[in-house]
Amino acid sequence: MAKGDPGVPTRGRRAAPRSKQAASAAAGDPELVQLLTAEGERIESATGPDGTEYRVDFTDEEYRGLYRDLVLVRKLDAEATALQRQGELGLWASLLGQEAAQVGSGRALRTQDMAFPTYREHGVLYCRGIDPIMPLGLFRGVDQGGWDPNEFKFNMYTIVIGAQTLHATGYAMGVAIDGKTGTDDGEAVIAYFGDGATSQGDVNEAFVWASVFNAPLVFFCQNNQYAISEPLERQTRVPLYRRAGGYGFPGVRVDGNDVLATYAVTRHALDNARLGQGPSLIEAYTYRMGAHTTSDDPTRYRIASEVEAWQAKDPIARMKAFLTKQQIADESFFTEIDEQARTESVHLRERVLNMPNPEPVTMFDHVYPHGSPELDVQRAQFTKYMESFEGSAH
Amino acid sequence: MSRIKEFNLPDLGEGLTEGEILAWLVKVGDVIELNQPIVEVETAKAAVEIPAKWAGQVRAIFHPEGTTVEVGTPIISIDTDPGAGPIEESTTGAPADALPTPSAASLAAVEIAPEEGMVEPGLIGGAAPGGRTAVLVGYGPRTTAAKRRPRKAGVPAQATAAPAAPVQAAPAAPVQAAPAPVAPAPVVAPVSPAPAVNGNRPAGGAVLAKPPVRRLARDLGVDLGTLTGSGPLGSITREDVQRAASGATAAAEPLTVAAPVPAVASFGADREQRIPVKGVRKLTAENMSRSAFTAPHVTEFLTVDVTRAMKALDRLRTRREWRDVRVSPLLLVAKAVLLAAKRYPMVNSTWAGDEIVVKDYVNLGIAAATERGLIVPNIKDAGRLSLRELADAMTELVQTAKTGKTSPANMSGGTFTITNVGVFGVDTGTPILPPGESAILAFGAVREMPWVHKGKVKPRLVTTLGLSFDHRIIDGELGSKFLRDVGDFLADPEAALLAWT
Ligand SMILES: Cc1ncc(C[n+]2csc(CCOP(=O)(O)OP(=O)(O)O)c2C)c(N)n1
Numbered sequence: 001m002a003k004g005d006p007g008v009p010t011r012g013r014r015a016a017p018r019s020k021q022a023a024s025a026a027a028g029d030p031e032l033v034q035l036l037t038a039e040g041e042r043i044e045s046a047t048g049p050d051g052t053e054y055r056v057d058f059t060d061e062e063y064r065g066l067y068r069d070l071v072l073v074r075k076l077d078a079e080a081t082a083l084q085r086q087g088e089l090g091l092w093a094s095l096l097g098q099e100a101a102q103v104g105s106g107r108a109l110r111t112q113d114m115a116f117p118t119y120r121e122h123g124v125l126y127c128r129g130i131d132p133i134m135p136l137g138l139f140r141g142v143d144q145g146g147w148d149p150n151e152f153k154f155n156m157y158t159i160v161i162g163a164q165t166l167h168a169t170g171y172a173m174g175v176a177i178d179g180k181t182g183t184d185d186g187e188a189v190i191a192y193f194g195d196g197a198t199s200q201g202d203v204n205e206a207f208v209w210a211s212v213f214n215a216p217l218v219f220f221c222q223n224n225q226y227a228i229s230e231p232l233e234r235q236t237r238v239p240l241y242r243r244a245g246g247y248g249f250p251g252v253r254v255d256g257n258d259v260l261a262t263y264a265v266t267r268h269a270l271d272n273a274r275l276g277q278g279p280s281l282i283e284a285y286t287y288r289m290g291a292h293t294t295s296d297d298p299t300r301y302r303i304a305s306e307v308e309a310w311q312a313k314d315p316i317a318r319m320k321a322f323l324t325k326q327q328i329a330d331e332s333f334f335t336e337i338d339e340q341a342r343t344e345s346v347h348l349r350e351r352v353l354n355m356p357n358p359e360p361v362t363m364f365d366h367v368y369p370h371g372s373p374e375l376d377v378q379r380a381q382f383t384k385y386m387e388s389f390e391g392s393a394h
Numbered sequence: 395m396s397r398i399k400e401f402n403l404p405d406l407g408e409g410l411t412e413g414e415i416l417a418w419l420v421k422v423g424d425v426i427e428l429n430q431p432i433v434e435v436e437t438a439k440a441a442v443e444i445p446a447k448w449a450g451q452v453r454a455i456f457h458p459e460g461t462t463v464e465v466g467t468p469i470i471s472i473d474t475d476p477g478a479g480p481i482e483e484s485t486t487g488a489p490a491d492a493l494p495t496p497s498a499a500s501l502a503a504v505e506i507a508p509e510e511g512m513v514e515p516g517l518i519g520g521a522a523p524g525g526r527t528a529v530l531v532g533y534g535p536r537t538t539a540a541k542r543r544p545r546k547a548g549v550p551a552q553a554t555a556a557p558a559a560p561v562q563a564a565p566a567a568p569v570q571a572a573p574a575p576v577a578p579a580p581v582v583a584p585v586s587p588a589p590a591v592n593g594n595r596p597a598g599g600a601v602l603a604k605p606p607v608r609r610l611a612r613d614l615g616v617d618l619g620t621l622t623g624s625g626p627l628g629s630i631t632r633e634d635v636q637r638a639a640s641g642a643t644a645a646a647e648p649l650t651v652a653a654p655v656p657a658v659a660s661f662g663a664d665r666e667q668r669i670p671v672k673g674v675r676k677l678t679a680e681n682m683s684r685s686a687f688t689a690p691h692v693t694e695f696l697t698v699d700v701t702r703a704m705k706a707l708d709r710l711r712t713r714r715e716w717r718d719v720r721v722s723p724l725l726l727v728a729k730a731v732l733l734a735a736k737r738y739p740m741v742n743s744t745w746a747g748d749e750i751v752v753k754d755y756v757n758l759g760i761a762a763a764t765e766r767g768l769i770v771p772n773i774k775d776a777g778r779l780s781l782r783e784l785a786d787a788m789t790e791l792v793q794t795a796k797t798g799k800t801s802p803a804n805m806s807g808g809t810f811t812i813t814n815v816g817v818f819g820v821d822t823g824t825p826i827l828p829p830g831e832s833a834i835l836a837f838g839a840v841r842e843m844p845w846v847h848k849g850k851v852k853p854r855l856v857t858t859l860g861l862s863f864d865h866r867i868i869d870g871e872l873g874s875k876f877l878r879d880v881g882d883f884l885a886d887p888e889a890a891l892l893a894w895t
């Protein structure tokens with residue numbers, strides 16, 4: 001199981017510090033499953049729209065582990081943004097604000113589960129145990145992503161909006177056909193996508209196929225309120241999670257800035273899938289605090305007060321407040337984590353700056369698994385061409 | 395590694411060629427940290443802050459604020475080891491306090507690649523204007539001189555095309571004296587003859603200009619077709635447009651890094667000054683005469699006691715959630731117009747010849763006097779905004795207009811306009827309709843005046859509203875009712891709100 005996976009039963013479990021009967025979660029918003037308020041108050045349990053009760057039961061160590069994940073993921077992301085501004089990456093899609101949605105769901109995955117990301121899932125990638133430098137190579141243009149999707153059970157980043165939901169559906173159908181569902185240690189698949197993607201034909205097709213073939217798939221929609229500059233009201237008239245009903249599977253909206261609730265909801269949905277109970281949709285309600293990508297200027301289409309309102313719901317601040325109040329962590333712990341994040345980001349920077357440019361001829365390497373005669377001819381021609389320059393190795 | 399490092403303006407957004415230095419956040423001598431924001435740069439896509447790539451001390455800043463800098467050009471140099479003692483002249487080429495110039499080495503690296511002339515500009519993989527390589531979207535990074543390696547002897551210099559392309563049985567490359575083709579090295583004859591570049595303009599071709607330059611030209615009302623480009627392949631540069639807009643002669647002056655010089659008022663011997671009509675002035679003139687002589691205008695006036703409204707504003711200002719919001723009387727006027735327009739939608743319409751287009755949305759224009767002249771940016775679908783959102787949108791609109799950054803999109807599509815002539819201290823006016831709109835409201839100064847209030851003459855805060863409307867669409871009755879509603883709201887906003895919403 002992944003390092004720091006808080007799903008492992010361990011000794012010394014801490015009961016939820018506040019024993020509040022929360023029939024439904026977040027005050028004022030009956031639709032939202034929440035276990036940790038923006039102020040850092042713990043809610044013992046929360047009930048989803050279909051009556052499912054969600055709760056988590058973590059050890060202190062696990063709580064601290066989640067906090068560390070959140071901080072590291074944010075810091076590494078900020079470093080990548082800086083590197084783009086300094087001309088070292090061509091582009092970067094920041095996850096700022098969406099850390100809890102990604103860490104909560106990423107840590108809920110079991111080792112055997114397969115994930116299909118978009119281009120923003122650096123936090124999930126981190127939770128899968130992949131070297132965080134991998135997406136930087138992609139956006140630096142020196143490789144195509146570089147990790148082995150089968151080894152880490154994390155597919156390549158997908159830029160074509162929504163396409164990965166179909167890939168995930170096909171994969172999940174395969175898992176079912178292979179008979180790998182139906183038991184506690186069955187396999188489940190998760191597909192990440194955004195609010196904007198829900199308007200794509202691909203995503204709607206994936207909903208239909210996953211539903212009628214009862215695929216072991218969790219559709220995980222990070223509703224960060226924008227598709228580049230298009231606000232949510234240009235995508236939907238109903239809360240996104242309710243779309244699931246029309247396709248015939250359950251949907252739930254979770255506070256995507258609450259790492260605990262996101263973990264609980266995702267774990268539950270994955271377990272249902274692995275037990276053969278079919279797909280479900282999770283809408284992680286969150287906010288993209290930064291620009292869509294480094295090429296974008298959000299001040300042109302949204303007002304500062306909106307950003308400020310979400311700032312108050314920051315996923316890390318509320319976790320810190322909770323850890324402090326419950327004396328699960330103290331100042332020295334927070335300082336240590338900040339220091340660790342700083343060291344790791346400096347390390348990341350150095351490695352990025354030293355990433356070698358690939359030899360041009362390597363572009364032929366991964367076109368086909370076993371090459372092709374036509375490709376061999378092209379490679380030979382190209383090699384000759386490169387050798388025609390002075391100072392070339394040959 | 396050298397101690398002094400120069401930072402080149404990177405391509406900040408997938409294929410951009412230049413950026414404007416908006417503001418320096420550091421100055422020469424400052425000690426800075428890694429990733430500390432050093433400069434704000436605006437590109438065609440976004441205004442962004444650039445974080446420092448190295449910690450150290452700022453040694454030189456090469457471009458002042460307001461300059462447009464090509465991607466790849468050094469903008470700042472940083473001493474990465476300021477504690478190591480003074481720097482010898484020879485290591486930098488210039489003392490820190492002299493007029494800073496980037497080192498020769500880094501300038502060489504941004505030199506424009508030799509014009510190939512053999513590959514059609516803009517073809518994918520081919521050389522594009524400015525020595526860039528055309529990629530699928532936009533233009534990619536420069537093919538810098540420094541990156542080009544010389545070919546080994548006996549290899550045709552033009553073999554730049556994609557290697558996978560079939561070897562063409564084309565006539566030998568014409569410029570090659572003895573082009574013994576090195577088979578099977580892919581040699582491709584020129585795809586097409588070089589476009590005729592006669593110094594300035596491609597023969598017969600369309601005008602060459604980058605999208606941001608086109609946009610600038612549109613903003614400034616400059617017709618690209620009338621300009622002679624000074625850029626690569628005769629393309630029109632930002633400076634060409636700015637020069638045309640500022641009225642300077644087209645004769646090439648040396649480009650300076652300073653901000654464009656504004657046209658200076660100068661009287662000749664005849665004590666007359668001739669100002670070319672162009673840019674915003676020209677646009678304004680065209681719009682105003684078109685509107686004045688096509689739409690039959692009627693103007694009505696209404697004087698209102700706004701004392702209660704001003705008190706309501708004060709109460710608003712003291713509320714916690716409104717503390718940091720700019721609240722002005724104009725906000726209430728805007729609200730009044732939006733509410734009244736809901737009650738009388740015909741006021742928010744366009745005369746389109748054989749039909750009248752009535753709009754369900756109000757794109758509320760606010761006339762603003764700027765350095766560039768009169769502009770009328772509008773708030774899109776303002777009727778859907780809460781009062782707070784409206785206040786924020788108005789503040790933003792004004793600030794953007796002040797900094798001259800209003801985008802063309804924000805100036806088009808207006809459906810109803812308010813002109814706040816009161817800020818100039820006058821009572822009212824007979825405004826002319828922006829083309830395509832059917833009504834415009836002038837909001838005069840709010841003054842303390844003797845007014846009959848509850849049967850007694852009292853000093854009250856009073857203002858005069860002037861409403862001009864298109865008499866083809868709006869009859870006197872409708873215009874009056876609308877104006878009356880606006881007035882009623884301003885006389886007693888709370889009561890109007892309760893009554894209407
Ligand atoms: C099929 C397709 N259409 C358009 C685009 C351009 N595009 C890139 S990101 C994006 C918005 C996606 O928004 P959302 O699904 O909400 O994800 P977010 O970026 O907010 O995480 C669009 C339209 C694309 N990449 N693919």
Ligand SMILES: [Mg+2]
Pocket residue numbers: 194195196222223224225226227228
């Ligand atoms: Mg989105």
